[in-house]
Ligand SMILES: Nc1ncnc2c1ncn2[C@@H]1O[C@H](COP(=O)(O)OP(=O)(O)OP(=O)(O)O)[C@@H](O)[C@H]1O
């Protein structure tokens with residue numbers, strides 16, 4: 423089994439079975455893993471830039487995106503989570519909840535329910551709240567929210583980083599996780615501030 427070090431705040435630990443899906447058996451530290459994942463995300467974003475797929479709000483596309491972002495590192499990339507986590511719906515509910523969210527997101531854009539940034543913030547939060555995959559949910563859902571902004575609202579991406587590194591502990595990460603927790607309790611204000619939809 424591969425031993426990986428401490429997770430930053432709000433990161434969800436991996437199940438040993440999921441760690442066994444690591445394609446690189448020589449990895450022993452969180453730093454090495456981060457680097458491999460970062461490189462994979464880079465090639466996944468290149469793929470995203472090239473793809474001609476016009477409909478992104480489908481389960482198939484969400485899974486494919488996850489596979490392209492993480493599939494060089496994790497064998498289970500693009501496959502829904504099968505184990506319970508301290509965040510996320512029961513694994514048996516993932517498909518249905520994701521379909522409902524994708525339909526809602528479409529509806530919001532067609533009916534102007536929310537401003538583009540609020541729609542993207544709500545979409546992002548609900549996607550991470552479902553927690554479709556064993557790992558990589560935050561990064562996948564941040565990219566998915568930016569894609570939703572671009573394709574459905576012709577809107578520039580969210581400034582997630584604000585000049586900081588969101589994947590490691592720090593004030594920006596703290597604010598991000600706190601905002602998601604508030605949204606779990608249906609208070610979206612902190613998240614709307616975080617994404618710049620509110621002053
Ligand atoms: N209380 C919460 N409610 C909703 N989502 C949460 C909550 N806490 C954390 N999250 C989300 O879960 C993500 C962590 O899950 P996971 O480890 O699968 O994603 P990741 O992409 O590997 O994480 P990271 O953000 O560290 O890159 C966080 O980035 C955040 O998006």
Ligand SMILES: [Mg+2]
Pocket residue numbers: 433434557558559
């Ligand atoms: Mg993680």
